[in-house]
Amino acid sequence: MISRRHLLASALAAPAFAARPFRYADIEAKIAKRDFTGITKEDLPTPAMVVDLAAFERNLKAMASYTKANGIDLRAHCKIHKSTHIAKRQVALGSLGITCATVAEAELMVGAGIPHVLYSSQAAGKNKIARTIALAAKDPTFMCVADDPLTVDLLDEAAGAAKIKLNLLADLHAGLTRAGHATGAPGLALAQNIDRRKNLKFMGVMGYSGTASHTKGWEARRAKSITDVKPVVDTAELCRKAGMNVAMITGGSTGTYNIDKEIGLTELQAGSYVFMDTLYMTVGGKSDPALYTDFVPSMAVMTTVISQNHKGQVTIDAGNKAMLKPTDRVVGRPEVIVENQGAEYGILKWTEGNGFKLGERAELYCSNLDTSTNVYDRYYVCEGDKLVDVWPIMGRAGALQR
Numbered sequence: 001m002i003s004r005r006h007l008l009a010s011a012l013a014a015p016a017f018a019a020r021p022f023r024y025a026d027i028e029a030k031i032a033k034r035d036f037t038g039i040t041k042e043d044l045p046t047p048a049m050v051v052d053l054a055a056f057e058r059n060l061k062a063m064a065s066y067t068k069a070n071g072i073d074l075r076a077h078c079k080i081h082k083s084t085h086i087a088k089r090q091v092a093l094g095s096l097g098i099t100c101a102t103v104a105e106a107e108l109m110v111g112a113g114i115p116h117v118l119y120s121s122q123a124a125g126k127n128k129i130a131r132t133i134a135l136a137a138k139d140p141t142f143m144c145v146a147d148d149p150l151t152v153d154l155l156d157e158a159a160g161a162a163k164i165k166l167n168l169l170a171d172l173h174a175g176l177t178r179a180g181h182a183t184g185a186p187g188l189a190l191a192q193n194i195d196r197r198k199n200l201k202f203m204g205v206m207g208y209s210g211t212a213s214h215t216k217g218w219e220a221r222r223a224k225s226i227t228d229v230k231p232v233v234d235t236a237e238l239c240r241k242a243g244m245n246v247a248m249i250t251g252g253s254t255g256t257y258n259i260d261k262e263i264g265l266t267e268l269q270a271g272s273y274v275f276m277d278t279l280y281m282t283v284g285g286k287s288d289p290a291l292y293t294d295f296v297p298s299m300a301v302m303t304t305v306i307s308q309n310h311k312g313q314v315t316i317d318a319g320n321k322a323m324l325k326p327t328d329r330v331v332g333r334p335e336v337i338v339e340n341q342g343a344e345y346g347i348l349k350w351t352e353g354n355g356f357k358l359g360e361r362a363e364l365y366c367s368n369l370d371t372s373t374n375v376y377d378r379y380y381v382c383e384g385d386k387l388v389d390v391w392p393i394m395g396r397a398g399a400l401q402r
């Protein structure tokens with residue numbers, strides 16, 4: 001039989017539920033009406049992505065004022081956030097347009113009315129070429145890249161058939177073997193090939209150095225960036241000398257944003273700066289060789305502790321499906337380490353401090369924004385503990401979004 005004392009103890013252990021009954025359906029209905037009043041982080045499901053609005057705004061403004069003050073343009077990359085809301089905010093703060101990694105992202109951004117979208121991967125195969133041409137037909141400011149003469153042929157032919165002129169850049173090798181035509185004479189030849197086509201408009205060159213972006217230490221990063229990107233800028237110069245109009249030399253990243261202008265890029269495609277992830281936090285900055293503090297972490301994956309049967313460790317409700325990684329960091333608790341446990345489970349471990357308790361929330365900075373963002377549906381935007389907005393994450397799943 002349950003004693004009076006036991007009942008009293010359990011009532012004391014759960015005051016929040018007694019004071020405010022948990023009705024998740026009500027919360028979803030409120031969110032659908034965009035009425036966020038009274039909703040706090042505690043009400044939200046986990047695992048969930050939570051954005052610290054003040055820190056997010058600080059990052060956006062830091063990049064906007066850096067680019068304005070230093071005479072380099074920004075065409076912010078959206079693969080990190082996949083959110084039209086964030087893209088519009090970036091454009092409002094001066095981003096020339098938005099850079100996209102996939103045709104689905106480009107469709108999302110163009111569909112949201114964002115001009116000057118750059119699809120920065122090569123459109124290969126019937127499906128992607130057809131969708132690229134449709135984007136150009138819908139928005140004459142849309143642009144894309146080619147790193148192969150075959151693509152130049154196919155895009156020219158498809159643009160001609162659609163009776164449109166497609167804005168095209170030559171994608172040049174900048175240290176990353178993922179993509180990019182050889183620089184120098186071959187790069188010039190590719191650019192000239194684009195420039196002489198009836199249905200294509202040569203816009204300039206792209207050279208993205210993904211190897212420089214995460215090089216540790218600012219001086220080492222600068223050196224790597226010069227090695228990788230200078231040949232791209234030199235090839236743009238060859239194009240100019242050959243009489244071509246090079247309207248843009250695009251590339252760059254969050255890691256090299258304060259390096260690329262001196263090399264000669266005219267615009268940056270930085271993306272991660274909006275949220276920051278743990279890979280970027282440890283690349284080191286100009287002022288601190290160990291920590292990159294130019295932009296602050298503004299987004300975390302909020303989890304719930306769901307079991308606590310062993311000393312110095314608890315289980316959380318985020319595992320492989322939530323893209324949990326041992327390199328994730330627990331917000332405000334540097335002494336706690338993260339371990340993968342399985343598809344739906346993660347482990348937090350500690351040997352000092354108070355650790356975590358059953359039912360408690362633990363927020364984690366993710367290791368790589370691109371992959372984590374891809375498995376969530378929305379950003380819960382918060383001011384302190386209060387929910388103030390919800391931004392959908394799109395362009396990532398389902399037939400229409402691939």
Ligand SMILES: Cc1ncc(COP(=O)(O)O)c(C=O)c1O
Pocket residue numbers: 077080099101120208210213251252253254255269270271272273
């Ligand atoms: C083509 C391209 N441009 C720019 C970036 C820069 O992004 P971030 O600032 O997140 O490093 C990326 C990231 O992978 C990219 O693939």
